[in-house]
Every structure is written in C-alpha cells, then in structure tokens.
Amino acid sequence: MSETTSERDGREVYDPHAVQARWLPVWDRLDLNRAGIRDGAEKKYVLDMFPYPSGDLHMGHAEAFGIGDVVARYWMRRGYDVLHPMGWDSFGLPAENAAIKRGEHPATWTYANIDVQADSFRRYGISFDWSTRLHTSDPGYYRWTQWLFLRFMERGLAYRKKSAVNWCPNDQTVLANEQVVGGKCERCGAEVTKRELTQWYFRITEYADRLLDDMKDLEGSWPERVLLMQKNWIGRSTGAHVDFAVGDRKVTVFTTRPDTLYGATFFVVAADAPLAEELCAPEQRAAFEKYRDEVRKLSDIDRQATDRPKTGVSLGVVAINPLNGEELPVFAADYVLADYGTGAIMAVPAHDQRDLDFARAFDLPVRVVVETGGEDPAVTGVATAGDGVLVNSGPLDGLRKTEAIERTVEILQERGTGEGAINYRLRDWLLSRQRFWGAPIPVVHCPVDGEVAVPDDQLPVRLPSDMKGADLQPKGQSPLASNDAWVNTACPKCGGPAKRDTDTMDTFVDSSWYFLRYCSPSYDKGPFDEDAVRQWMPVAQYVGGVEHAILHLLYSRFFTKVLHDMGMVDFTEPFSALLNQGQVINQGKAMSKSLGNGVDLGSQLASYGVDAIRISIVFAGPPEDDIDWADVSPSGSVKWLARVARVAADVGALPAADARDDAVDRAVARAVDDVTRLTESHRLNVSIARLMELTNALRKGIDGGAPASASLRDGVTALATMLSCYAPYTAEEIWSRLGHDVEGGDSVHASRWPTADPALLVEDTVTCVVQVSGKVRDRLEVSPSIGEDSLRELALGSDAVVRALNGAAVRTVIVRAPKLVNVVPV
RNA sequence: GGGGCCGUAGCCCAAUGGCAGAGGCGCACGGUUUAGGUCCGUGACAGUGUGAGUUCGACUCUCACCGGCCCCA
Numbered sequence: 029m030s031e032t033t034s035e036r037d038g039r040e041v042y043d044p045h046a047v048q049a050r051w052l053p054v055w056d057r058l059d060l061n062r063a064g065i066r067d068g069a070e071k072k073y074v075l076d077m078f079p080y081p082s083g084d085l086h087m088g089h090a091e092a093f094g095i096g097d098v099v100a101r102y103w104m105r106r107g108y109d110v111l112h113p114m115g116w117d118s119f120g121l122p123a124e125n126a127a128i129k130r131g132e133h134p135a136t137w138t139y140a141n142i143d144v145q146a147d148s149f150r151r152y153g154i155s156f157d158w159s160t161r162l163h164t165s166d167p168g169y170y171r172w173t174q175w176l177f178l179r180f181m182e183r184g185l186a187y188r189k190k191s192a193v194n195w196c197p198n199d200q201t202v203l204a205n206e207q208v209v210g211g212k213c214e215r216c217g218a219e220v221t222k223r224e225l226t227q228w229y230f231r232i233t234e235y236a237d238r239l240l241d242d243m244k245d246l247e248g249s250w251p252e253r254v255l256l257m258q259k260n261w262i263g264r265s266t267g268a269h270v271d272f273a274v275g276d277r278k279v280t281v282f283t284t285r286p287d288t289l290y291g292a293t294f295f296v297v298a299a300d301a302p303l304a305e306e307l308c309a310p311e312q313r314a315a316f317e318k319y320r321d322e323v324r325k326l327s328d329i330d331r332q333a334t335d336r337p338k339t340g341v342s343l344g345v346v347a348i349n350p351l352n353g354e355e356l357p358v359f360a361a362d363y364v365l366a367d368y369g370t371g372a373i374m375a376v377p378a379h380d381q382r383d384l385d386f387a388r389a390f391d392l393p394v395r396v397v398v399e400t401g402g403e404d405p406a407v408t409g410v411a412t413a414g415d416g417v418l419v420n421s422g423p424l425d426g427l428r429k430t431e432a433i434e435r436t437v438e439i440l441q442e443r444g445t446g447e448g449a450i451n452y453r454l455r456d457w458l459l460s461r462q463r464f465w466g467a468p469i470p471v472v473h474c475p476v477d478g479e480v481a482v483p484d485d486q487l488p489v490r491l492p493s494d495m496k497g498a499d500l501q502p503k504g505q506s507p508l509a510s511n512d513a514w515v516n517t518a519c520p521k522c523g524g525p526a527k528r529d530t531d532t533m534d535t536f537v538d539s540s541w542y543f544l545r546y547c548s549p550s551y552d553k554g555p556f557d558e559d560a561v562r563q564w565m566p567v568a569q570y571v572g573g574v575e576h577a578i579l580h581l582l583y584s585r586f587f588t589k590v591l592h593d594m595g596m597v598d599f600t601e602p603f604s605a606l607l608n609q610g611q612v613i614n615q616g617k618a619m620s621k622s623l624g625n626g627v628d629l630g631s632q633l634a635s636y637g638v639d640a641i642r643i644s645i646v647f648a649g650p651p652e653d654d655i656d657w658a659d660v661s662p663s664g665s666v667k668w669l670a671r672v673a674r675v676a677a678d679v680g681a682l683p684a685a686d687a688r689d690d691a692v693d694r695a696v697a698r699a700v701d702d703v704t705r706l707t708e709s710h711r712l713n714v715s716i717a718r719l720m721e722l723t724n725a726l727r728k729g730i731d732g733g734a735p736a737s738a739s740l741r742d743g744v745t746a747l748a749t750m751l752s753c754y755a756p757y758t759a760e761e762i763w764s765r766l767g768h769d770v771e772g773g774d775s776v777h778a779s780r781w782p783t784a785d786p787a788l789l790v791e792d793t794v795t796c797v798v799q800v801s802g803k804v805r806d807r808l809e810v811s812p813s814i815g816e817d818s819l820r821e822l823a824l825g826s827d828a829v830v831r832a833l834n835g836a837a838v839r840t841v842i843v844r845a846p847k848l849v850n851v852v853p854v
Numbered sequence: 855g856g857g858g859c860c861g862u863a864g865c866c867c868a869a870u871g872g873c874a875g876a877g878g879c880g881c882a883c884g885g886u887u888u889a890g891g892u893c894c895g896u897g898a899c900a901g902u903g904u905g906a907g908u909u910c911g912a913c914u915c916u917c918a919c920c921g922g923c924c925c926c927a
Contacts, residue, residue: 253858253925260857260926381855453926577925647878649867654923659866661879667892668878674893702876714868717877724877731894797873802911804873842910848872852910 042670044637044757051760052151054770060777061104061155063111063564072108073564074100075543075603077572077580078115081141082122085148087612087619087629087657088573094642095609095651095712096571097154101753102707103568104155105781111564113160113546114149116142119170119535121199121215124465124500131497134465138165153638153756155777162549164538169545170467171488172555173538176587178470178481185231185590186459188479192300192366193458195223200502201462202227204534205455207579222300222324228469228531230457232586236262239454239585242600249605251652254577261578263453268437270374270446272347274307274358279347282369282451285379286440287432290421291397292356292374293387295347296340299323299360301371307358309344316341316360323362338363338386349374350445351436352422361386369451381411397421398429457583459534464491464500464507466532474519474526483520489528506530539580540587543567543602561597570603573611581606607710610654612645627657639755640665646754647716668720669758672751675726676762679744682730682737689736695725696743697788703750704781716754722747741766746782798823799850800832816843823849 076096079089100112123134130137142163149156162169180186194203198218202225207214232239240262243255267284272295279297283289297304299320308316319341340361347356356374363382364373377387377394384405387394394406400416402408418424423439424432440446460469468489470482482489492514500507508514509530519526541555547564548557581603588602611618614625632641643665648655699722706715726743729735744766752759756777763776770776791812796819798806806828810819820843823829829851836853843849 256858257925263926574924647867653860653867656866659879661866664879671893713866714876717868720877727894795873799872799911802872807873840910842872844872848911850872850910 066109069109114156115162118165174470286436298366301366312344460531636662687736692729692739697784700784
C-alpha cells in the first residue's frame with residue numbers, strides 16, 4: 029500500500045496531508061523555481077503585491093497568492109524563465125504598536141511574523157524563488173530607500189514645507205491625502221484632523237500630466253476601473269486663473285468656468301486658509317476667529333457633506349471682479365477647502381450648486397449669465413451647470429459656453445488679470461511620519477548649513493536598536509526625537525553640532541521600488557543592478573488587491589518615471605499588466621472580528637489540505653470577483669482531487685500498451701486547447717471546469733470496455749502538468765504514479781505544458797441547428813467543411829422545416845456554415 | 855448628485871449576436887456496499903431582474919426602470 033493512500037473497504041482514499049508531507053521536502057531540495065537558470069529562455073516577471081507581516085496568512089493571502097501562483101507556474105510550464113520573487117513590506121505601524129504593548133523592539137515582532145508567514149507560504153506551495161527574499165526594514169534595503177530619497181532631493185523632487193496637514197490623533201502622525209479615506213485614517217479609522225506642520229513632500233504633482241497621459245499604454249492590460257480611479261484622483265481640470273483685487277492685494281482663484289465671471293456675486297475664502305486671516309477686516313476679526321475655530325474642529329467629511337447647511341462669516345472686505353469692476357463681498361466659509369486650487373473661489377450661484385446654497389442661506393444675489401433653458405435657479409434652488417448661451421455678460425453675450433471660456437481667457441490675458449490654467453486634484457505626496465518603525469529621513473539639520481543631506485557613504489542612517497516598549501509611545505513627534513544619542517550628530521558639511529531629522533518615511537516609499545530590488549536583491553553598489561533590471565522589468569503580470577488602485581500603484585508609477593528621468597531604467601511604466609483579485613468574504617460581508625464571521629485559513633488547510641483550498645478559491649468564480657466562503661464547498665474540491673488521484677492510479681496500473689482511443693484523444697486535445705487559452709487569459713474558474721471534464725472523460729475511458737492505455741497515459745500526463753499550476757501537490761502525486769522519478773528531478777513542476785494536435789480538434793461531424801423564424805425545428809449532422817449552398821439545400825429539404833413553413837414562401841435564408849441555418853418565411 | 859460594474863436553475867458559476875448549460879455544490883433515483891457514508895452512474899429544476907428598441911436571430915448591443923456593489927462628491 030502506498031504511503032499516500034489508505035485502504036478502506038478495499039478502495040484507495042486520497043490523503044492530501046500525506047501527499048503534502050511527501051513532496052514538500054523533495055521540492056525544497058530540488059529548488060525548481062529559481063529565476064535566471066534557463067539559458068536562452070524568454071524572461072517573464074510575475075509579481076504578487078508583497079505582504080505586510082501581520083500575524084499568519086489569512087484567506088485573503090490564500091486567494092491573492094494562489095492566483096498569482098497559477099500565473100507564474102503556467103509561464104514556467106510554458107518554458108519561460110520566470111522571476112516570481114517574494115519579500116515583505118516590513119516597516120509600519122502595527123509592528124510599532126505591538127512593540128509598545130509588549131515592551132519590545134518592533135523588529136522582534138516583525139521578523140517573528142515574517143518567519144511564520146514564510147513557512148506558511150512554503151507549505152501553501154507557492155512557486156517563489158526564495159533567493160530573492162527581501163524585507164524593507166533590513167538596513168541593506170532601507171539604505172537604498174534613503175539613497176533614492178537623496179536623489180529625489182537633489183532633483184528638487186523632495187522638499188520641506190509648512191502647511192496644514194492631515195493628522196491622525198490616534199496614530200499621532202501625519203498622513204498623505206491618499207491615506208485619508210472618507211475623512212478617516214486609512215489605517216485605524218480615526219477621524220482625521222488638520223495641523224499646521226513643516227513636513228517633507230515628494231513633488232508628484234510635477235509628474236501629474238505624465239501619470240495621466242501614460243495611462244494610455246496600460247489600457248487593455250490594467251483593469252479599467254483602476255485607470256479610471258487614478259484618472260479621477262489626479263483630477264486634471266482646465267480653466268483659468270483669475271486675479272481679483274482685495275484692497276491692495278491680488279488674490280488669484282482657479283475656476284473651470286471663467287465664462288461665468290459676470291455671474292459672480294460674491295467671493296469665498298477657505299476659513300482655515302492663512303489667506304482668510306490675512307484678508308479679514310479688523311472689525312470682523314472676532315467673528316472670523318470664532319468661526320474659524322469651529323471649522324477646525326470639523327473633519328473634511330463633515331465639511332463636504334452636501335446636505336449640511338452652508339455656514340460662513342463676512343470678512344468685511346470686497347474683491348474687485350477684473351472683468352466688470354464689480355465689488356463682491358468676501359466671505360470665509362468651510363465649503364471651500366484650503367488645499368484645493370488656491371483656497372479661494374469666485375462664487376457663481378446661478379451655475380454652481382454649492383454657491384447657490386450659500387447665496388440662499390446668506391441672501392445674496394443670483395445672476396443668470398448662461399441661458400441653459402433650465403428654470404431660474406433663484407426660484408428653484410437648483411443651479412444650472414449645463415451648456416447654453418451667455419447673457420448679462422457684456423462682450424460675452426451671445427457666445428456659447430466653450431467660445432465664452434476661450435474669449436474670457438483672451439480678455440483676462442490682454443488685461444494681465446488672468447490666464448488659462450490647469451488645476452489638479454492631486455497634491456504633493458506628504459512622506460514624513462512621526463513614527464519610529466520606518467526608514468529615517470537621511471537629513472541633518474545644522475544651525476549653520478541648514479538642511480544637509482547625509483552623504484551616500486554614511487548610509488544607511490540606521491534606526492537605533494536600543495529603543496523598545498514605552499520609548500516608542502507616540503507623543504506628537506517622532507519617538508526618535510527623544511533619543512539624544514541618536515539625534516545629536518556632526519554636520520556633514522561643517523562638522524559642527526547638528527541634529528538628525530527625526531521623522532521616518534511613509535512606508536509607501538519602501539514599496540514604490542521593491543519590484544526593482546527583486547531583480548538583484550543583494551546588490552550593494554546601488555538600489556538595483558541596472559543590467560538585471562533591464563532583463564526582467566517591466567513586470568509582465570502584477571497581481572494584487574484593488575485597495576492599492578491609487579496609493580501604491582500611483583506612487584510606483586511616479587518612482588519609475590523619476591528613475592527613468594535619472595537614466596536608471598529604460599521604461600516609464602513598471603507594471604505592464606495588472607490583475608486585481610477579489611476579496612474573500614463570508615455570508616455577504618467582509619470578514620471581521622466584530623461580526624465574528626472570520627474564516628481561519630489554518631483550520632481550512634488542516635481540514636481539506638492545501639490543494640483543495642487552492643482549487644476552491646480558483647474555482648469559486650472569476651479571479652476579479654469576490655468569493656463568499658459561505659458559497660464555497662472545499663469538500664467538493666477534495667472529492668475531485670481524490671477522483672483525479674484514483675484516475676491516475678487506475679491508469680498507472682494498466683499494462684503498458686499502444687492501444688489508443690479516439691474519443692479519449694479528442695477529449696484530451698480539447699481540454700489542452702481550452703485550458704491553455706483559459707489559463708492564459710486568467711479565466712481560471714473555467715479552466716478548472718475543463719480539467720474536471722477531462723477527469724470525467726478519462727474515467728469513462730478507463731471504465732468503458734478495453735481501456736486504451738496509451739491514450740489514457742497521455743491524458744493523465746497532460747492533466748498532471750496542467751493541474752500542476754493549480755494543485756501542485758496532487759499534480760506531483762499523480763505524476764509520480766505514472767512512474768516519473770520525482771526525487772531524481774523528474775518533477776511535474778519541471779515538465780512542459782502539453783500541446784494539442786490540431787487534427788484532433790476538428791470534429792468529424794457537427795450538429796447544425798436549423799431554425800425557422802429563429803425557432804429550432806431540426807438538427808442535421810453535417811461535415812464541418814460543408815459549403816453554404818449545400819447546407820441551405822439540406823436545410824430547406826428537411827421535413828421538419830417544410831412542416832414548420834406550412835407552405836409559406838421563404839423570404840431569406842441565413843446560413844452560418846456549418847453550425848446554423850435560419851429560414852425566414854415571408 | 856456624478857461616474858462605473860453586476861443581476862442566468864435552490865446556490866456558485868459557463869455560454870466569438872446563433873440549440874440557454876460547460877463544471878461544481880445541493881437534491882432525487884439506480885448500482886456498489888453491513889451501511890443513509892464512500893465510490894460509479896442517471897435525472898429533475900431556469901428561459902436569463904422588469905419593460906421597450908435594434909436584428910433573420912438578443913443572456914450578449916442600445917435606452918429606461920428596479921435591485922445590489924464600487925469610486926468620486
């Protein structure tokens with residue numbers, strides 16, 4: 029009796045755990061997933077978004093990496109030299125919080141979790157090239173993160189400025205715009221407030237146009253919704269800058285509707301913008317400050333809620349409309365945001381809903397300047413934003429919207445009071461964090477020389493190893509600030525006493541270039557070996573969750589473009605194709621502790637085995653769709669894999685012979701042809717269905733009369749190789765049952781993808797459907813090569829058709845040889 | 855409010871504009887069996903959310919509505 033089966037009632041039973049125990053050590057020894065060892069083979073880089081080391085793997089990892097593994101293994105089987113690397117995004121807040129709780133250094137928790145995950149990935153049978161393993165928290169990695177920061181600084185792409193920033197009161201750190209979701213901290217869910225702070229930024233806005241325009245290269249190979257989300261995030265809008273005079277000051281606003289300038293009846297400044305304070309008349313100061321303090325308590329989400337009544341306060345000054353010299357009262361209000369555009373707007377209540385709401389609340393005039401055919405906004409309370417003909421607008425009267433916009437810009441330019449302009453929703457990337465567990469910003473602040481970059485040969489600026497537990501407690505500034513020994517240093521320029529920058533970088537900086545490091549993970553002359561990168565990059569297939577649609581993917585694209593401009597890489601987009609897998613949910617909802625609907629991966633694997641879980645995930649539906657675990661039946665997968673094992677065992681036991689069976693050969697060829705196409709196009713659920721069909725066909729071949737062993741052996745061989753991408757253990761098991769010496773290196777994971785004989789894909793006869801008026805009336809068995817004319821004759825001669833026509837004359841006959849004829853009576 | 859995606863048997867899902875069903879779960883039945891379990895096999899169940907339109911022909915394309923999800927406000 030084989031060690032992988034047990035006898036029960038005289039029948040073999042498939043034991044997934046025994047199969048795993050048998051092959052895992054053999055694979056460890058054979059080390060089959062190394063990249064760069066197939067001479068002359070075309071290269072393909074398959075990348076999974078690297079994980080954060082939070083505890084052990086969960087269902088989400090099982091899905092994402094399971095899908096990525098199918099893709100990687102498929103290309104390996106197809107003979108490509110595949111790079112399928114692995115590492116950890118190991119800086120970040122949870123490690124720090126755990127360290128505070130446990131009185132440890134964050135590295136302790138981090139690296140312990142990484143080891144647990146690494147072993148789980150290994151047992152989960154993912155085809156990683158483990159020699160690529162990297163951790164962004166290793167000094168050997170963050171040295172180069174710091175190095176890249178300094179290059180950005182040299183190019184003016186990293187800079188420091190003071191402004192109102194997003195502040196998470198819970199995590200005690202600033203956040204990038206991208207990390208504020210619906211007014212809340214993306215990580216902890218706390219309501220984000222604003223703080224005035226001096227922080228480091230990456231000048232991503234300088235790349236806004238290229239990030240937008242280069243998306244055309246990604247169309248078709250990235251999910252459309254991701255491209256759309258990035259497009260919306262960058263938010264390019266064209267319009268004009270218009271200069272208003274307020275007292276002796278010039279205040280510029282951005283508007284997408286310069287054509288409505290004559291409709292401006294008041295002027296609004298964001299209450300929390302420094303500009304509001306500067307413009308405020310002395311007699312209004314008390315009222316303004318009271319209002320501003322109220323506004324500062326509000327979150328952005330409250331401020332932008334559309335159903336909220338509009339509030340504001342007069343600043344006691346007027347702004348002069350540059351076009352008609354009209355005096356517009358200036359208000360401070362909270363519905364204008366300080367960091368969008370210039371923080372000030374011209375308000376055109378007739379044609380902008382928010383302005384109209386404000387005008388009605390404050391009893392301000394509403395002047396229609398575009399006749400859209402809609403009802404009077406002053407009466408209906410509904411602003412008319414559409415196209416129309418300009419009225420009440422002096423020289424613009426009679427023009428349509430587009431012409432009026434052009435003309436207004438011309439007039440403004442002639443007078444020197446404005447110009448055409450493009451505005452972006454995208455803000456510069458705020459990268460400083462007041463936290464410990466991240467790459468220190470490699471800058472020294474010197475009383476003499478100011479901001480001084482740490483010289484390359486002094487990198488990395490290492491994190492101190494002696495800080496733990498309470499030392500890391502958030503205090504509103506980086507924990508590093510309290511470590512005098514670390515902070516105090518010599519200025520690299522003058523040698524005098526100086527202090528290190530105590531902030532660390534956003535962990536998204538670490539993950540914006542890791543895919544490059546994978547090409548040469550231990551390279552020590554730069555962040556990556558440019559030759560290695562030239563060989564592997566760009567990534568042929570990237571696999572990961574849609575939650576990174578904006579953050580990580582936009583940042584990585586930005587980094588790649590900067591590196592391209594630095595001459596370090598010869599491409600401008602890092603990821604040629606992107607696959608967003610769905611989420612694993614349970615009972616219609618995301619798994620969560622509070623709902624108590626979590627599904628533990630470990631216990632699923634213990635109950636059903638690795639392969640059954642992998643199959644269940646892939647078979648549940650299209651990879652992009654969410655999987656509701658309540659709809660999944662892992663025991664069904666076990667049943668199928670056991671059936672596969674039995675089929676293979678039965679075929680392996682057949683006496684060697686040359687007998688062939690045409691039906692089996694055709695079924696195998698069809699399966700190979702379909703599964704190849706389906707796997708390649710990521711239709712993985714349908715691939716599994718075809719493999720199940722093939723299993724059924726092989727079963728039939730075994731049970732029906734005299735089994736044709738040659739055909740069946742070929743079928744099981746093809747099945748094993750195709751299955752190796754999906755269920756690596758079971759595939760190896762049946763491969764071995766066919767007599768392959770796996771221990772000696774003849775593993776299914778070194779086998780080549782089967783090819784289908786085209787002759788076997790052509791059927792002898794096909795069923796031709798004959799319709800009358802679109803209704804099926806007859807079926808004809810015809811040759812696949814039948815001509816249109818003879819098929820028409822055949823169909824018209826059919827008794828069933830004659831009966832259906834019932835003497836009616838024929839108007840047309842649609843012939844789609846060889847599968848369909850549609851007879852249309854008059 | 856704007857933009858996008860999705861509604862197919864009891865359930866999950868298939869179907870280059872051409873026979874609504876590939877595969878699985880569940881169910882029923884038959885065979886195997888000491889067994890209602892395993893295994894082998896057979897079968898039933900929907901006319902594609904609703905209503906129009908285009909077409910010889912619509913699950914597929916267009917429009918509206920209903921329901922669900924996502925992004926931006």
